[in-house]
Amino acid sequence: MGEKDQDIKSPMKRVGSTRKIVMFSSIRQQLNEQLRCLDTRVESQIGLIQEIQDFFRRRGELELDYSKSLEKFARGLLLKHKEQKQKRDHWPIFSTFACWQHLVKETQSLSKDHAILADLYSISIVASLQTTIEDVQRIYKKVKLIGYEIHEDIQHLLQELHTTMKTYQRYESECKSAKLKLVTAESQRKKLEQTIAKEKLDRNKKYKLTEKEIVKRDTKYKDARLKALKAKTEYQLCLEASNTTIHKYFVEDLCDLIDCMDLGFGSMISKAILMHVSADQGRSRAILQQADNLSHLIHSIDCRADKQKFLEHHHAAFIIPKRLELQYQQDQTEIIEVDIKKELHLDMEQRLETLGQRLRDLRIECDEVWKSLETAETKLLEHYNNKDNDTSDIFTEGKLYIHKTPNSNITPKLKAEKQDIEDYYIMVSCRKHFLQINYYCYCRKFENI
Amino acid sequence: MGEKDQDIKSPMKRVGSTRKIVMFSSIRQQLNEQLRCLDTRVESQIGLIQEIQDFFRRRGELELDYSKSLEKFARGLLLKHKEQKQKRDHWPIFSTFACWQHLVKETQSLSKDHAILADLYSISIVASLQTTIEDVQRIYKKVKLIGYEIHEDIQHLLQELHTTMKTYQRYESECKSAKLKLVTAESQRKKLEQTIAKEKLDRNKKYKLTEKEIVKRDTKYKDARLKALKAKTEYQLCLEASNTTIHKYFVEDLCDLIDCMDLGFGSMISKAILMHVSADQGRSRAILQQADNLSHLIHSIDCRADKQKFLEHHHAAFIIPKRLELQYQQDQTEIIEVDIKKELHLDMEQRLETLGQRLRDLRIECDEVWKSLETAETKLLEHYNNKDNDTSDIFTEGKLYIHKTPNSNITPKLKAEKQDIEDYYIMVSCRKHFLQINYYCYCRKFENI
Numbered sequence: 079m080g081e082k083d084q085d086i087k088s089p090m091k092r093v094g095s096t097r098k099i100v101m102f103s104s105i106r107q108q109l110n111e112q113l114r115c116l117d118t119r120v121e122s123q124i125g126l127i128q129e130i131q132d133f134f135r136r137r138g139e140l141e142l143d144y145s146k147s148l149e150k151f152a153r154g155l156l157l158k159h160k161e162q163k164q165k166r167d168h169w170p171i172f173s174t175f176a177c178w179q180h181l182v183k184e185t186q187s188l189s190k191d192h193a194i195l196a197d198l199y200s201i202s203i204v205a206s207l208q209t210t211i212e213d214v215q216r217i218y219k220k221v222k223l224i225g226y227e228i229h230e231d232i233q234h235l236l237q238e239l240h241t242t243m244k245t246y247q248r249y250e251s252e253c254k255s256a257k258l259k260l261v262t263a264e265s266q267r268k269k270l271e272q273t274i275a276k277e278k279l280d281r282n283k284k285y286k287l288t289e290k291e292i293v294k295r296d297t298k299y300k301d302a303r304l305k306a307l308k309a310k311t312e313y314q315l316c317l318e319a320s321n322t323t324i325h326k327y328f329v330e331d332l333c334d335l336i337d338c339m340d341l342g343f344g345s346m347i348s349k350a351i352l353m354h355v356s357a358d359q360g361r362s363r364a365i366l367q368q369a370d371n372l373s374h375l376i377h378s379i380d381c382r383a384d385k386q387k388f389l390e391h392h393h394a395a396f397i398i399p400k401r402l403e404l405q406y407q408q409d410q411t412e413i414i415e416v417d418i419k420k421e422l423h424l425d426m427e428q429r430l431e432t433l434g435q436r437l438r439d440l441r442i443e444c445d446e447v448w449k450s451l452e453t454a455e456t457k458l459l460e461h462y463n464n465k466d467n468d469t470s471d472i473f474t475e476g477k478l479y480i481h482k483t484p485n486s487n488i489t490p491k492l493k494a495e496k497q498d499i500e501d502y503y504i505m506v507s508c509r510k511h512f513l514q515i516n517y518y519c520y521c522r523k524f525e526n527i
Numbered sequence: 528m529g530e531k532d533q534d535i536k537s538p539m540k541r542v543g544s545t546r547k548i549v550m551f552s553s554i555r556q557q558l559n560e561q562l563r564c565l566d567t568r569v570e571s572q573i574g575l576i577q578e579i580q581d582f583f584r585r586r587g588e589l590e591l592d593y594s595k596s597l598e599k600f601a602r603g604l605l606l607k608h609k610e611q612k613q614k615r616d617h618w619p620i621f622s623t624f625a626c627w628q629h630l631v632k633e634t635q636s637l638s639k640d641h642a643i644l645a646d647l648y649s650i651s652i653v654a655s656l657q658t659t660i661e662d663v664q665r666i667y668k669k670v671k672l673i674g675y676e677i678h679e680d681i682q683h684l685l686q687e688l689h690t691t692m693k694t695y696q697r698y699e700s701e702c703k704s705a706k707l708k709l710v711t712a713e714s715q716r717k718k719l720e721q722t723i724a725k726e727k728l729d730r731n732k733k734y735k736l737t738e739k740e741i742v743k744r745d746t747k748y749k750d751a752r753l754k755a756l757k758a759k760t761e762y763q764l765c766l767e768a769s770n771t772t773i774h775k776y777f778v779e780d781l782c783d784l785i786d787c788m789d790l791g792f793g794s795m796i797s798k799a800i801l802m803h804v805s806a807d808q809g810r811s812r813a814i815l816q817q818a819d820n821l822s823h824l825i826h827s828i829d830c831r832a833d834k835q836k837f838l839e840h841h842h843a844a845f846i847i848p849k850r851l852e853l854q855y856q857q858d859q860t861e862i863i864e865v866d867i868k869k870e871l872h873l874d875m876e877q878r879l880e881t882l883g884q885r886l887r888d889l890r891i892e893c894d895e896v897w898k899s900l901e902t903a904e905t906k907l908l909e910h911y912n913n914k915d916n917d918t919s920d921i922f923t924e925g926k927l928y929i930h931k932t933p934n935s936n937i938t939p940k941l942k943a944e945k946q947d948i949e950d951y952y953i954m955v956s957c958r959k960h961f962l963q964i965n966y967y968c969y970c971r972k973f974e975n976i
Contacts (some may be wrong), residue, residue, distance in 0.1 A: 111844040122617040144593045168571040174796050178579050191922050198918055213682045304867050321850045328847040340830040345911045347623050348825045353918050358818040360919030381789040395560040396873040398777040401770045418753050445957040446817050462794045469802050470809030473640050
């Protein structure tokens, strides 16, 4: 509120002539008090908007800092990746690499969203609230002026009421004095009627004069009486109008004035804060979308496909070599003599029996190994797949945050167990082939003989 | 990989005796190349995990900074509020104050969530990935050792194959020389049979000796032949076993080795990143919840209720004053004379007619004002309620961000129009009562007469 506004005193203060009437003075004080209350009210409104504006201005700065940090971070990651290109040459073979790429992209996107948020807070919402402040100030200036005018109107009404009352009172006393004069003349006539004989009265000069005076005074009284009655009606009507005006001012007009002050206050603040609400909703959806995409990538991690890519990438090292061929002597006897054939057969049959026995032993051994291998694998997968990676519930409002590390519920004993199983699993799953190879070779030999 | 690991040379390099056989040498080179590839692979895996670990470590730091800034900001707001308690004494009267309170509370909650996020990134996920790195390194160490062992086994097989081949070749040439000796003896016997008469042959000493020699050489040859055949079978079986082993190693065992290397790699990285995904989902839900709460508060903003609270708070200033009473003279004539009554009535009837006319004019004026007031209010509400406060769509991925300020689509012309309507609205809505008051007073007077 400018100084100019404060200089305007309520017109009620100038109602000097009514000061004697306590009620008038009390109303005047009340109206002045009202304007003081409205001043305080608009100051609170503006203070509140400025506080909210300040909130968004500073939140905007915070968001911008955060956005810049994220952007710088993501840029650094990409730069490092470019610099170490040679060292990271094989990374794209792994499907997990896509996750890393997504993390970087997601960070950039998050940075962008917080930059938008910063802009929205520091520029849009601050500007919107600035408009609201100006609106509230401008409107209050007008409302206050109208308030003064209404107060002036009420003062005029009260002055008019005072005047009509005074008029009524004057006319009323004039009427009374006219009545008194009439009554005096009438009592004079009565006295004459008692002292003078009835037949002489008509010719008595004094009596005639008195009679004339009575007629004159009666006319005067009736005029005064009419004037007083008219003034009374005027006073009554004026009182009624004053009471109605004051009552209406207190019941309706004050409300209208305050409604005008609030014009836009609530709705503009709502709008500004709703921008923040919808921005939060928007950025939440963006985060959820990114989380969905990343989740999809995680579930696309395929170690078998990665392995295949790796083998293809190093084709020369992992291609199956040509079979080794028999190194025969150039000239050799093809026909085996009958007796040699017989002896050879005898020898082979003995070997066959030995091989058959070894084969049965190996088969039993293999079956047992397979069984324990399956158990080990199941246990190992249990260790890897324990479901303590869902952290979403720690953000639920009011929920106590319990520090979570993956496998945080794993005791040293469990960890040792895990490593034992792991050792066994690796040893067996890589070495099982030797049993199988032996088994396989003996089978082949057995068949060839 | 430690130095110790690099010192272990592939056993294939020690297969010196087979160097002459090109195929053996080629297989040896290939196996060494494979180990080099696996080294590179595990380096890439660890590099990738370390990069992701580094990502979360640094994101954690960023989140912590952001969280601290938010916390400091919120604390500052509350401190300022406490300091300015007196000045802000009337704020709680406004329902908009609850929005400000929510903004502060929301900031604190956001700070808490980002602190949790920082913890999750810097501690939980980093620790989880550290475990993964250790797992991958430990497992690879074992896998590499097993790889060496398999290579050694293959080398032994190839050496054995080489030995059996050499044995077979030696026995084969022994068999050949035995055969040659046998054939020489037989040709000697033939020569004797041709030079000596048939009947003298049985008694010929030289022939007898030759015959004995043939029997001896035949036995020797048959022994050599059996040995050579056995060695050939041994060689064939050994070749078969070598081929099977090598084939199985390339087709199955290498895959098993790589599978063991990947044991936990994919699933542990998935788990770590899924923690991030679920955390993002959790914090999004928290943001949405806060937005919902704030939205609810915004829709609870009630200017009328605020006004009522304000009026109650300043009860003394806004209480309706007592009605003004008629100030009658003490003694007054109650009975109005008949002729005065008549004249009074005549006068009143004239006033009534004047008032009636004024009343009709006012009624028309009032109706018009009401109509234009309604139009103005509708227009003004249009200005306030234009729906450009939904900013959620600017966060949709890929959508171009168009800078939005509330009323940004309002031209100066529209703004001027808004202020004109506002002026009119305030003026009329506050001043309409005077028309109404006049109307009301005239009505009352009309009725009283």
